[in-house]
Amino acid sequence: MxxxxxxxxxxxxxxxxxxxxxxxxxxxxxxLPVRLDSHRIYIVPTRAGLGFTVLLAAMLVGALNYQNNAAxxxxxxxxxxxxxxxxxxxxxxxxxxxxxxxADHGFCGARxxxxxxxxxxxxxxxxxxxxxxKLEQPCPxxxxxxxxxxxxxxxxxxxxxxxxxQVSSTLPFGLFRAWSWITPAGHMxxxxxxxxxxxxxxxxxxxxxRIAGGDEFANLRNYRPxxxxxxxxxxxxxxxxxxxxxxxxRAAPGQPLRxxxxxxxxxxxxxxxxxxxxxxxxxxxxxxxxxxxxEDRRPIGPASDAAHYHRCLSALAELP
Amino acid sequence: xxxxxxTPPGTRVVASALGALPFNLLxxxxxxxLAAHAPHLPAWYTAALAGxxxxxxxxxxxxxxxxxxxxxxxxxxxxxxxxxxxxxxxxGQQPGAAIVCGLLVLKVxxxxxxxxxxxxxxxxxxxxxxxxxxxxxLGSTILVGxxxxxxxxxLRALEPGLPERGWLRAFRPGAVMLAASxxxxxxxFLLIPRLDTPLWGSPGNGAASTGISDRMAPGDxxxxxxxxAVAMRIGFDGAPPRAAERYFRGAxxxxxxxxxxxxxxxxxxxxxPVPVRILGPTVxxxxxxLPSHQHWLFALDVPIDEPDAAQMGPDHTLWSIxxxxxxxxxRVASATQYRLAPEELPRAVRAAxxxxxxxxxxxxxxxxxxxxxxxxxxxxAIVRDALELFHDGGFAYDLEAPPLGRNSIDDFLFDTKTGxxxxxxxxxxxxxxxxxxxxxxxxxxxxxxxxxxxxYLLIRQSNAHAWSEVWLPGRGWVRVDPTAAVSRVxxxxxxxxxxxxxxxxxxxxxPWQDRLDxxxxxxxxxxxxxxxxxxxxxxxxxxIDHASAQILGIALAVVVFLALGAGALLASLRxxxxxxxxxxxxxxxxxxxxxxxxLVRGSSEGPRDFYLRTAAALPGQALALQELASEYLxxxxxxxxxxxxxxRVFVRRVRQFRPRRVVK
Numbered sequence: 001m002x003x004x005x006x007x008x009x010x011x012x013x014x015x016x017x018x019x020x021x022x023x024x025x026x027x028x029x030x031x032l033p034v035r036l037d038s039h040r041i042y043i044v045p046t047r048a049g050l051g052f053t054v055l056l057a058a059m060l061v062g063a064l065n066y067q068n069n070a071a072x073x074x075x076x077x078x079x080x081x082x083x084x085x086x087x088x089x090x091x092x093x094x095x096x097x098x099x100x101x102x103a104d105h106g107f108c109g110a111r112x113x114x115x116x117x118x119x120x121x122x123x124x125x126x127x128x129x130x131x132x133x134k135l136e137q138p139c140p141x142x143x144x145x146x147x148x149x150x151x152x153x154x155x156x157x158x159x160x161x162x163x164x165x166q167v168s169s170t171l172p173f174g175l176f177r178a179w180s181w182i183t184p185a186g187h188m189x190x191x192x193x194x195x196x197x198x199x200x201x202x203x204x205x206x207x208x209x210r211i212a213g214g215d216e217f218a219n220l221r222n223y224r225p226x227x228x229x230x231x232x233x234x235x236x237x238x239x240x241x242x243x244x245x246x247x248x249x250r251a252a253p254g255q256p257l258r259x260x261x262x263x264x265x266x267x268x269x270x271x272x273x274x275x276x277x278x279x280x281x282x283x284x285x286x287x288x289x290x291x292x293x294x295e296d297r298r299p300i301g302p303a304s305d306a307a308h309y310h311r312c313l314s315a316l317a318e319l320p
Numbered sequence: 321x322x323x324x325x326x327t328p329p330g331t332r333v334v335a336s337a338l339g340a341l342p343f344n345l346l347x348x349x350x351x352x353x354l355a356a357h358a359p360h361l362p363a364w365y366t367a368a369l370a371g372x373x374x375x376x377x378x379x380x381x382x383x384x385x386x387x388x389x390x391x392x393x394x395x396x397x398x399x400x401x402x403x404x405x406x407x408x409x410x411x412g413q414q415p416g417a418a419i420v421c422g423l424l425v426l427k428v429x430x431x432x433x434x435x436x437x438x439x440x441x442x443x444x445x446x447x448x449x450x451x452x453x454x455x456x457x458l459g460s461t462i463l464v465g466x467x468x469x470x471x472x473x474x475l476r477a478l479e480p481g482l483p484e485r486g487w488l489r490a491f492r493p494g495a496v497m498l499a500a501s502x503x504x505x506x507x508x509f510l511l512i513p514r515l516d517t518p519l520w521g522s523p524g525n526g527a528a529s530t531g532i533s534d535r536m537a538p539g540d541x542x543x544x545x546x547x548x549a550v551a552m553r554i555g556f557d558g559a560p561p562r563a564a565e566r567y568f569r570g571a572x573x574x575x576x577x578x579x580x581x582x583x584x585x586x587x588x589x590x591x592x593p594v595p596v597r598i599l600g601p602t603v604x605x606x607x608x609x610l611p612s613h614q615h616w617l618f619a620l621d622v623p624i625d626e627p628d629a630a631q632m633g634p635d636h637t638l639w640s641i642x643x644x645x646x647x648x649x650x651r652v653a654s655a656t657q658y659r660l661a662p663e664e665l666p667r668a669v670r671a672a673x674x675x676x677x678x679x680x681x682x683x684x685x686x687x688x689x690x691x692x693x694x695x696x697x698x699x700x701a702i703v704r705d706a707l708e709l710f711h712d713g714g715f716a717y718d719l720e721a722p723p724l725g726r727n728s729i730d731d732f733l734f735d736t737k738t739g740x741x742x743x744x745x746x747x748x749x750x751x752x753x754x755x756x757x758x759x760x761x762x763x764x765x766x767x768x769x770x771x772x773x774x775x776y777l778l779i780r781q782s783n784a785h786a787w788s789e790v791w792l793p794g795r796g797w798v799r800v801d802p803t804a805a806v807s808r809v810x811x812x813x814x815x816x817x818x819x820x821x822x823x824x825x826x827x828x829x830x831p832w833q834d835r836l837d838x839x840x841x842x843x844x845x846x847x848x849x850x851x852x853x854x855x856x857x858x859x860x861x862x863x864i865d866h867a868s869a870q871i872l873g874i875a876l877a878v879v880v881f882l883a884l885g886a887g888a889l890l891a892s893l894r895x896x897x898x899x900x901x902x903x904x905x906x907x908x909x910x911x912x913x914x915x916x917x918x919l920v921r922g923s924s925e926g927p928r929d930f931y932l933r934t935a936a937a938l939p940g941q942a943l944a945l946q947e948l949a950s951e952y953l954x955x956x957x958x959x960x961x962x963x964x965x966x967x968r969v970f971v972r973r974v975r976q977f978r979p980r981r982v983v984k
Binding site for chain 1: 434435438439442445446448449450452453456457460461464465468472475476478479480481482493494497498500501502504505506508509512514515518519520645646647847848849850851883884887888890891892
């Protein structure tokens with residue numbers, strides 16, 4: 001009696017705590033790698049599964065009523081086969097191991113690709129689906145190819161917690177749906193929204209504009225020795241086997257553009273950020289050097305390379 | 321990677337279009353269903369449905385065209401109408417099967433989404449099962465079981481992850497699941513409590529009933545005599561009875577209405593069986609009777625006790641209270657040499673055995689009266705006269721008997737003179753009664769095929785037979801087979817009276833047929849004959865004398881629980897380690913050899929760092945190690961498909977590499 005009484009008090013409390021934690025498993029952020037063990041896989045019949053249950057019941061009643069043992073045996077076989085397909089469905093998820101992930105940079109409002117690397121095991125998982133924010137995306141895994149890419153919807157700029165992912169499968173017969181939750185700990189940076197209808201920068205916005213001339217380039221031509229390296233159109237060059245250089249209407253190579261937070265007045269804060277973002281993007285696309293001046297911060301730049309581009313966008317994203 | 325709208329659990333599944341592979345598999349499944357039902361549906365009907373299916377497949381091949389709604393509506397109306405016209409009623413097993421087959425094809429016609437296809441597959445499984453209601457032999461059960469495979473493959477193909485031409489791979493999960501779940505299915509089969517009484521209807525009515533019925537009119541037996549289906553199998557304890565004694569008694573028919581014979585009041589009156597005096601040794605035997613949907617249990621003439629769950633009528637007929645809707649197994653003892661009710665007949669019985677309807681068959685009556693006058697009322701002499709008439713009167717045995725008019729006995733005796741057992745038994749019994757000899761008709765089986773491999777007698781429906789019994793003073797009821805007296809047989813072999821061949825000639829494959837039939841017999845006894853009584857005895861070895869439905873239910877629940885547990889355990893087992901190609905194996909071998917020298921690769925250490933470290937630690941072999949490492953890195957990471965000969969060279973070099981620690 002004594003031992004039971006002593007053992008039961010904290011034991012139950014601990015058990016309840018464990019139990020509630022296991023219920024919450026997958027819903028709280030957890031560090032990678034995440035392995036789906038049997039305690040965190042849920043499985044229920046789909047609508048088709050419920051339909052087949054009714055059908056099997058009808059077959060059973062029919063076979064029993066007509067006292068037909070062959071039909072009963074067939075019903076038992078079909079029932080056992082369909083019921084045990086539950087185990088195959090469960091197996092699709094069981095032991096799935098999410099090793100690592102990395103998020104691409106993306107702009108707010110767009111779907112940002114999230115690259116997932118699962119542990120490579122011998123089992124193919126053809127029916128794996130990952131849904132993020134109610135969008136189900138198939139990501140079949142095979143031995144030797146255990147990488148998958150899903151997209152994440154973004155609504156706000158700045159650091160965003162990695163999304164909660166529902167990993168699910170209905171293989172092999174679509175009669176059961178197994179699912180599990182994975183919420184990787186960590187954050188991804190979402191760049192500010194690009195203003196598609198961004199008003200072109202007006203003269204008075206930027207005194208350098210006139211000097212900088214057209215930030216619209218006219219055309220691409222082959223690289224000639226002596227061309228400034230920042231005029232190389234890297235993205236376009238990647239599609240060819242030689243370097244391409246942008247030619248500008250009125251080349252003002254020495255003069256970087258200046259995007260000044262403080263010069264943009266009279267607009268809402270988020271619109272301001274978005275406008276600066278679009279300008280940065282445009283300038284980067286044109287491979288034209290630029291300087292970003294944010295409120296009470298040191299100007300960033302001038303430069304026109306990818307690192308500068310990402311530094312600027314990160315700074316814009318992280319603005320309070 | 322095209323995202324689609326997600327469906328949270330519990331919400332309506334968004335219908336997605338049906339791909340080519342699942343559609344083809346669906347067509348194959350439905351074709352299987354049609355094949356399973358083909359034996360009992362009109363050939364033209366099956367052909368029409370198959371043609372419709374083929375047309376639909378052709379129409380949807382390559383392009384996703386729909387069938388017009390009007391056409392489908394028309395078919396929906398036409399199918400029941402056609403079936404009703406053919407069968408006269410839309411109700412019953414065969415019309416029902418015809419209608420559901422038609423509706424299944426109609427479902428394929430409208431299947432455009434995965435949801436449609438799933439419904440069609442479920443429907444197809446159900447209809448496949450219903451095919452077994454017509455024939456539950458081992459062969460057809462295996463066939464129908466195999467026909468589940470395309471249905472399951474369709475379900476698999478509706479799920480993602482199959483290549484476009486991966487139809488063979490679609491079959492894999494279904495086959496694996498069916499094979500793996502066989503033990504569980506068998507346990508379920510043993511433990512699912514059977515129903516004592518059907519929930520609805522009488523399963524065996526109308527066309528579904530097979531075998532001998534308890535009514536005999538001219539031509540009734542004709543369809544049976546050409547039916548080679550197995551009726552029962554009988555294993556004898558000792559030697560089988562002689563061929564001449566193989567008469568298996570079914571029903572005794574007393575009443576005649578001028579055309580048909582019925583069991584009548586005398587047989588149904590509750591009396592104890594008439595006394596039988598046994599003259600010779602008795603025969604013990606086991607009978608496995610296949611479903612007949614009738615009440616009669618057949619026993620060698622004449623049974624002397626009744627088996628369990630059966631009753632013996634006053635005429636030594638055996639009948640079960642429940643219709644024989646599934647295969648039954650029973651054990652009886654019979655006497656082949658006997659005197660049945662040799663003492664005086666009770667007045668009422670005698671009256672019933674002499675009763676004839678007025679106003680029929682005057683010529684037969686006159687003939688019988690002449691015999692009676694000629695023999696002075698001697699029953700044995702009258703019987704002899706009648707048999708002589710059948711033997712010498714130009715009578716012929718022919719299954720294609722001409723139709724008879726109102727005076728059926730007269731027409732047969734004096735005009736057509738052609739018929740088979742029931743004509744002869746009917747006419748003979750009529751003549752006996754008209755001549756004042758108490759007589760009655762017995763229907764049952766006669767003959768049979770002796771399976772020499774497993775020593776049992778196989779009785780087919782074509783062994784159905786009708787004969788007579790006359791009551792002679794001092795000898796009791798004596799069996800007389802008037803058909804045996806007929807000398808001219810037109811269609812030999814198929815009829816019961818035509819010798820003991822039962823349709824199987826002396827072919828070379830006969831021994832194999834015997835062996836095959838042994839399996840069928842086993843199937844009939846153990847599977848088809850598994851009934852409530854056998855089930856109740858299931859737990860006798862465990863000390864439970866009568867397993868009630870509750871006990872069976874508990875056992876079933878335990879089995880389901882254990883099966884799921886075992887399945888989960890099996891499913892969680894998975895091959896240890898990663899899939900390794902030759903390159904990785906060789907690399908691991910190299911690592912193991914280095915580990916023996918204490919150079920263990922850390923879990924966070926990449927291969928390049930590791931080999932740099934080992935090269936530094938083993939200066940004597942640094943060059944070789946660096947070469948191996950750079951070759952490995954090149955093979956592993958530089959190209960997607962490393963050339964196999966380079967891998968082979970690498971493997972050989974790793975095998976030859978022996979790391980040696982420098983002795984310090």
